[in-house]
Amino acid sequence: MKVTIFKRPESLTTAITHYCPGCTHGVIHRLIAECLDELGLREKTVGIAPVGCAVLAYNYFNTDFQEAAHGRAPAMATGLKRTRPDLIVFTYQGDGDLASIGTNEILHAANRGEKITVVFVNNAIYGMTGGQLAPTTLPMQVTTTCPRGRDVKLTGWPLRVAELLATLKTPGYVARVSVHDPKFTIEAKKVLKKAFKFQKEGRCFSLVEFLSICPTNWGLTPSEASAWLEKNMIPYFPLGEMKLPEEF
């Protein structure tokens, strides 16, 4: 007897990936698709794609999609969710998009308690433009616009988005996870599913920050990149739930 134990989620399309070998965007896409399937949300979900490597995210999701300008996805999600509260609306944003050009939009969407889910992918570098300094680039990390390594005296310290948003009084769900390793990926899925569940229940804003690897722009092999993330990123960007909605 044949038993299916692993298959493509209905929320994913069969499009061939454009992401670089070893990139973890694909893993995060799959986690989102599994959550939507398991919660029965696919047919009422609208995703908002960012500017950055994931600008083409809409090619991979079998849901409706809008494509935002750089950093503006939370504002677009706000407009849609406020006028169509029955939809499930999520944004998918990288660190340049969300933590640099889009800080105003994400801060105020969170502070208004927009009932959307934000998938924030932090790989400590600008990917699509070819490896520039991001707000989350680590101290002394080399990028094409800090070729001698990030000097925190000149460019400040890496922005901890999850911690920043966790300080808001407005109820919300904010957590940081990682997908550099299967053990962490399984944990990440649980957190992401919780975020979508809170939206399904109409409860609160939710943001899940994913630590993600960028072998191409880090100049490392995928396995070296995973080790680099664990050694360098997790100590500065600790994992866990930073904020839970009230009465949880």
Place this chain on the structure above:
Amino acid sequence: MNERGQKILMKGNEAIAEAAIIAGCRAYFCYPITPQTEIAEYMARRMPEVGGVFLQGESELAVSYMLFGASAGGVKVFTSSSSPGISLMQEGISYIAAAQLPVVIANIIRNGPGLGGILPAQSDYFQAVKGGGHGDYRCIVLGPSTIQEAVDLMILAFELAEKYRNPAMLLADGMIGQMMEPVELPVFESTPPPTVKGHEEWATIGAKGRKQHLIKTLYLDPVSAYNLNLILNEKYRKIEENECRFEEIDTSSKMDVLIVSYGTMARICKTSLTMLAQNGIKAGMLRPITLYPFPILKIRELAERAKVVVSVELSMGQMVEDVERAVQGKAPVRFYGSAGGLVPNPDQVTEGLMKILKEEGVLR
């Protein structure tokens, strides 16, 4: 045409807001800025009463994308702002135009550049009619000269935005926004729906039992990007062919002078027309109601029987470039205007026109 209700006295900004509600709009996003803030205040009170969405965004930039997000969901959306705020919205308006979304925007112009002042001006003409943001696109632009007309053009803005899936802008000035006039609000037999007609075919409202709906503006493939521009251009040609609106006053015979003026300045010019006539001068006026599409062919036709054409504006001379384009040398084109903030009175306009007529040898 729909019926009209009782005559009531209303402030321009409030009448503009109520007109959006009458047009069926149930989603309004805003950021406060003088001299249009009464629209936001009115909507904050009225939207909950009619079951609509009111939201004050964190910036005009964010507001422009709230419009995008809501409009891509197929609902009728509206925002209002004034010059510096409209500049901040230009990024989003470019995306809205590229994505072919029906959005209505009111710009109650204040004098610029920079922070400028808070007084009436027509100095955002270029920005409004030539695109405003990056890329090759146009907004439909409507220029009311009375509060009644502002109400009627708001209804039209929603109709045209929906018909062409294109941003439509009411280009009024601080005078229209701030003064009070009697107005008859239109009455529809049944309330227009809060959603855009036919949106089920394209809006992002959940892919239940169908393929993905995608609202995007990125076209990396050069042929697709090129084709989007062809599609947009074809739409703009249709708008130019079908949607030109204007008012003609005393243009039936040969004219010593043809005035081209819109909005508040056109009202002042109407008084000047009478004053010129009293001086034995045959003066006519063409008042564009749609600033894009601009009544090029009409102005060209009228220029044939005018000794001189004068563009009268509350700016240092912007529309005059389109008037020149329309006239194509068939008559001399001159400009009379005043920088925004100081609105000339009819005596000053008449005097300015007389001076031009003397310089052009029409008067001795």
